[in-house]
Every structure is written in structure tokens, then in C-alpha cells.
Amino acid sequence: MDTPDRSKINTPLSQFEDSPVFKYISNLSPIEPVKSVHVTQTFNSYSFSSPPSVFTSPHGNCHKESRFLRRHNLLETSKPKVSSEDVNNVYSCEETPADSAQACHESSEQQENTAQKISVADASIEPCNENKNPNISIELPQVLKYNLGSPGYEPLLYGDEANSLLELPGNGKPASDVASVPEGSEKDSIEGEMHLPGLCQIEEAKVEGQDCGVDSLITEASDLLMFSPPEAFKGLNKQLNPSIELSNIMTVIPQFATNDGQQMHIGNAVASGSEHEIEDHPSESAAATGTSQRQDNLGNLALVTSNPSEKMDNKLVYVTHRGIRRRCLDFEMASVQRRNPADNSNTNSSTAKSEERNVSNEKQLLPTKHSGDSRRCVLPGIGLHLNALASLKDCKNIKIDTLSSGRQPNLLSSPSSVQLSPSQEHQLSLVPASVERDLEPLENEVQPGEDCTQSLVLVQMAGEDFQQNSPKKKRRKLEPAGEGESCKRCNCKKSKCLKLYCECFAAGVYCIEPCACRDCFNKPIHVETVLQTRQQIESRNPLAFAPKVIRSSDSVSEIGDDLNKTPASARHKRGCNCKKSSCLKKYCECYQGGVGCSVSCRCEGCKNTYGRKDGSVPSGLEAEPEEETEACEKGVVENASWKTETQNTEDHPDQSLATTPLPLSRSLLPLSFSSKGKPPRSFVTTISSSGLFVSQKLGKSNAPRSQHQPKCVKPLQTVPDDDSPVTCIKTSSPNGKRISSPNCDVGSSPTTRRGGRKLILQSISSFPSLTPHH
DNA sequence: GAGTTTGAAACT
DNA sequence: CAGTTTCAAACTC
Secondary structure: OHHHHHHHHHHHHHHHHHOHHHHHHHHOOOOOOOOOOOOOOOOOHHHHHOOOHHHOOOHHHHHHHHHOOOOHHHOOOOOHHHHHHHHHHHHHHHHOHHHHHHHHHHHHHHHHHHOOOOOHHHHHHOOEOOOOOHHHHHHHHHHHHHHHHOOOOOOOOOHHHHHHHHHOOOOOHHHHHHHOOOOHHHHHHOOHHHHHHHHHHHHHHHOOOOEOOHHHHHHHHHHHHHHOOOHHHHHHHHHOHHHHHHHHHHHHHHHHHHHOHHHHHHHHHHHHHHOHHHHHOHHHHHHHHHHHHHHHHHHHHHHHHHHHHOOOOOOOHHHHOOOHHHHHHHHHHHHHHHHOHHHHHHHHHHHHHHHHHHHHHHHHHOHHHHOOOHHHHHOOOHHHHHHHHHHHHHOHHHHHHHHHHOOOHHHHOOOOOOOOOHHHHHHHHHHHHHOOOOOOOOOOOOOOHHHHHHHHHHHHHHHHHHHHOOHHHHHHHHHHHOOHHHOOOOOOOOOOOOOOOOHHHHHOOOOOOOOOOOOOOOOHHHHHHHHHHHHHHHHHOOOOOOOOEEOOOHHHHHHHHOOOHHHHHOEEOOOOOOOOOOOOOOOOHHHHOOOEOOOOOOOOOOOOOOOOOOOOOOOOHHHOHHHHHHHHHHHHHHHHHHHHHHHHHHHOHHHHHHOOOOHHHHHHOOOOOOOOOOOOHHHHHHHHOHHHHHHHHHHHOHHHHHHHOHHHHHHHHHHHHOOHHHHHHHHHOOOOOOOOOOOOOOOOOHHHHHOOOOHHHHHHHHOOOOOOOO
16 A cells, blocks of 8 residues: 555656745745644634633634534634644654654654644654654555545544544554654654654643654555545645645645644644645635645645655755745744744643643544544535635636646545536535535535634635635626626625625625625624624514525526526515616626515516516516526526535535534635625525525435535424424425425525425525524 | 616615 | 624725
8 A cells, every 4th residue: 555655656756846935945944843633623612712822823713613504614724823833843844754743742642742642643743762663654654545435535533533543552552653764763754853853842742642653654655635625625626736736735634633632733744835825815725724724734744755765854845845835934834933943842742732622622522523534624515615616606707717727626626526627616606605514524524613624724715716805896897707706895884794784694604705805793703793693683583694585496497498487486485676777787686686576576667587576577587687697597506506416415415414513613614696786685595595406405405415414404304493484494494305385485485386386494494593503 | 896776675 | 582783804996
């Protein structure tokens, strides 16, 4: 196993090595081992509104965030410490294997008390003491391989596995194995050395005891990485050369890293180098915390792998790949840290503790998941994602282009979805929803937190790519073109993005960089606040977050068949109250949602091209070709999205499911692509909402839902409690089948009227119920 | 980009 | 439930 991988690794690495970036990196001063930790991750998710000290880094938040809404996180979070620290660690290790190793040990020892377990990486790292068991090192790889190894990789390591591996520094193979690499001997000679050192440091930091042949570890690690490149990533990779490897690495790392903060760190270090794309985006950095970490991790891995050959001093190859931009920053940070070894050590110890905590948390929380699958990570994207994704869909063209350009690949890379194909896009969008935790190990699954974060990150990144240059502007530009809206951005100034005025909040997604909001609380950091607010709103109006526009499953077909019908099939939940716009502008929610006005509407002078109150359809739907088309598109899109989703879900049950099991998850969901650039909220909601999915799926086929979203079901059920609509939904399908009860009607009506709309209720139900809670 | 219009959301 | 205010998107210039 190993050998082949190595070979693979080497080649790519060599390429990178040559790159200026590498050089630059190599030049960077070695960092001392810091703490590592971060772990952050933590998955804990949600709860963290305030990340525990442990998480020094925002990362933790990210995870949480991810779940929900996730979009933004990154920005806020900062890469901060973690990354830097991590980076440092990495560097230090690399720099001087022996020295670093020692240092690491020392630090590690200190840390040990507290942290120990940590991640595999740590374990692997352990440099030296005992070490020298090539075997061990090998094992890591294996582990990695497992995760990565199978392209499908479903399994990955789940938290448990990963944990086991990582955790046990000493003995067990898992972690220890990895760690164990003979110290020095091999290092120098071997490519891996560079990496090894890094690893060693890491390990040392966290784990003590084990000695291991770093070198062997490294090499193997690289191998592992090589092997495993997630399929998804692969696709991405294709686009980017360097990145490719990274992606692979990433995938690997995640598993690894996820568990431990260290990994994260490492990744960060790497990332700094590798992630350029990300770098550009502030958010990324932030993301780094949670998601980014993964990325970072990946990056680290990449470094490792990439450089295996290079011994380099520390400087890690990592950079190698793409990471250039951001990571550079990180590196810098790292370098700085290095300079203060003492500090680092100290920090390390402290961090180590935190790490431990994190780790434990992670384990608990993530255990299964985090593992990470890189995939998950990839997919996860959710909340933000959604936005991004949505935008993607809407703007597919654009994104794709961007992707093609190369950058995003990473981001996108999501495993399953991975590719850019529209379907993929859907997946991505879906993914978020799916999110959730656990659940299945799955294939594509994403972890809840992580996934989300990742997804978010990814999304953001994607978005960033778009936006990077100028978020809003670009966005807007894009939107017009395509719809862009998918990526929602708000411009709230007084609502703090905690009211339905905020599109992001209303759509169940976190605000992200692109948003121009002020005093925004709709961020992962304020998860609690967001949830509370959301609950309050829901308490007032259970359907507040439900899709405003209800469409029947038929709608699509209808649309196709009869435009006229289409409107009928879908209606605005509450109806509009337009007085001056004649329901011909987006001011009108009905129009915006691409649906005709219904009896429930109180509009004056209705001229809604999609259908009037009276039921008459304007002779000229065409009247507003653009809009109409848009509307149609929306409808179509929705339908399509749904379909795709369903398909996707089918393909990737997890994803679809993911959507909501968790409360958070729901929130994330967002997006729809519908309306013009924006996704009509309703749409979004529908899409996002598991319920919707379900319903649609049901309509199409019962099975899917059940399969995919078992979890979703719960949410739905829970949700329903509140109000009739929901209830309807629930009732509707225990089986998963839709229920259309005319009665249910959400209340609203139109649907009821029409009787036809089967889906209506369902869709409504879904949305974001934040409250899984119930 | 700034200002206006519009209608939903929130408040009373 | 109705009226008013607040808000942010949509739109216009």
C-alpha cells in the first residue's frame, strides 16, 4: 500500500517544491511547536456560542456554526491562533526534526498531561522517544488509508476510529502507531523527514511518549494521503494541480485532524501555504477555524505528503500546493510564533489542555462524524453553502467558470458533490441540509458541525471566489445575471440580522462576508442568540420560517406543460398585500416567488403575470418575459433543484438527510435558487427544509426520503407540532409520503383551494425549523 | 452609489 | 384584528 502511494505523492510534490511558494515557505523560519490544539472543532457545535477558551480559535465556532447557518463564520473567526499555532507546530517540527522533536517532546510532555490524546497526528508525531517503530508510522498511513484509501471512503474514520487512533498516544497503535517513527535516523535521509519533523513536533506536543520514527510516519502519511484522495477531491484536483494533492490530503487529514486540534493546526500550517484560494478570503481564514482547519489539516497533510521527499527543514512543503496565499499569512504567524518558542511551549501546554477538551468534545460530538471525512467536510457546506450553492446553481455558469479557473476546486471539492456539475451543485446545496451529524457514516455525509463549517467554508470560498474581489459587487453582478441570489446577502443595518427582515436570517443561513450588514448577530458565533430569536419568532408564527411559497410537486411538470397552471400549483403562503406594484415587481412576494396571487392575497390592482387573485392568468404571462422567465426558471429551478436534490439525496442520502436532523442543520438549509437572483425565501425554505424534500421525494418516490432523511423526518415531525401546517405535514407522511391534506392547508390557502397542491403542506413544514428542538 | 419606493415584518 | 412604525429589499436615477 504504502509504496504506491508514496510514488504518487512524490511526483506531485516535486512539482510544488519547485514552486516559489515552497521556497518561500521553506525560507520561513521554523516555528516552534506551540500548542496545537485547537481542536476546536469542536464540534460542539452549537453550543458554543462562546467558544470555550479551549478553542482559542474560533474554529470551534465554526463547527457549530456550520450547522446552522453557517455562512459567514469564517470571516469572523479568525484564523487566529489556531492556525498560527498549528502552523508553528508544524514548522517547528519540520525545521529540525531532531530539535523540533525534542522541543516537541518537551512541550508535549507538558502538554501531555493535559492533552495527550489528541489527534493521530499528534500521535504520529511523537518523535522520538521511543520510537522508532517504523511499523507504527506505517500504521498511521494505514489508518489514513482507510479513511482516504477507499475512494469511496465512506467509512472513514469516524470519530471513534479516529479517536482511537489518535488518542492513544502511546500504545495503541493508532495514534502511537502513527507517531512512532524513528526519529532521526530516517528523517534526514528520507523525504518524509520534513514532514516528520513537523509531525514529530505535533505529536510531541500532544503525545509524549511515543517515539516513533517520524520519518517513516511521514512518508507513510504521505502515502496515505496519496492514496486516499477522496474522489470528490480528485475531481477538484483535476482542476488544480497542486491543489489536487492537497485535496487528497485534505480528505485524509480531516479524518485525522478532525479529531484533534493538532491536526487542525497542522493543517493550518499547511493550509497557509496551500490554501491560496482560501487565503484570499478572509472568511476562509475564519473558516479555518472550523472548516478551515480541516482544510488546513488537509493542507498540512498535503505538505507532508507533498514534501515527503523534501526534508526540508521545516518549511514545509505544504505550501506546496495551493495554499499559497492565505497560508502565507498563517505562516507568517507561525513564524512569529516560532520566534517565541518559549511562548509557544507555554501556549502549547495550555493549548494542549484546551485541545484535550476539544478533543474530548469532538469525540463526543463528532465522534462518528468528524471523522471526518473530508468528504463531509467538503460537502457540508451547507448553510453558507447553501447560499453559495444556491448562487452556484443560479449562477452555475459563473461558478463553474470560476471553478474551472481553478481555485475553488478546493472548496468545492466536496467529495460527493465534488464536481461542478449542476447536480453536484445541488448536492452541495443539499449537503448542508443533510448535514447533520451523525447519522450515517456515510459516504458523503458531512458532519454536522464540521461539515457545515466546511460546507460553509466551501461555500464561502466558492462565494469568495466570486466575491473575493468584491463580494457584494460581484455578487450583485452575478445575481443579475443569473440569479445570483442564491447566495444571499443582506444589508441589514438595524435588525442585527435577527429578524425576518434579514434575508439571511429568514432563509435560515448565517450571514457571511458578502453581507453588508451591521452589528450582525446572525453568525455562528452567536448561535444561541440566533436560535433563541428564531424560536421566538416561530413561537409567534410557527410558519415564519416556512417557505412562503408553496408549490406542488406537480408544479414542475405543470410548468413544463402549462405555464398557466404553474402558478396555480404554487401559491404564496399568506398572500401578498401589494398596493402599488400591481404584483408585477419583486416587492410582491408572490411575484418574487414566481407564483400567482391567490385568494389569500389582499393585493390591489393585481396584475401578477403568474396568476391573479381571481384565478385568471394574464394572457400574457409573457408580459414580462424576463421576470416570467425568471419565475419560470425559479419554478423550474426549484423543481429541478428538488429533483436534483432528491436525486442527490438518493445518491447521497446523507446529504439530503443531513439537512436537518439537527436543529442547526435546518437553519442552514437555505437556499433556493429561485428567484432571480435571490432565492425566494420560500423556495429556499422549501428546498432546505427536509420536509420539503421529503414531500417532493415522496411525490416522486417515497423511498428516497425514508432513505435519506430519516432524520429529516424527525425534524419534520417535531416541527409540525406547532401549527397546523406543520402538523399536516407530519401527518402526512409518516411514511414519507406526502400528505396533502386539503385541510391542512397551511393555512393558507391557496393551496387548499386548489386541492391540487399536494406538496404544499409539506413544503411549509419544512423549513428551517430551527427547532428540532421540540 | 445615493436616494426613493415598496411592502413585509414588527410593534402598538 | 387593525393601524402604525420599522425595516430592508427592490427599484430608480
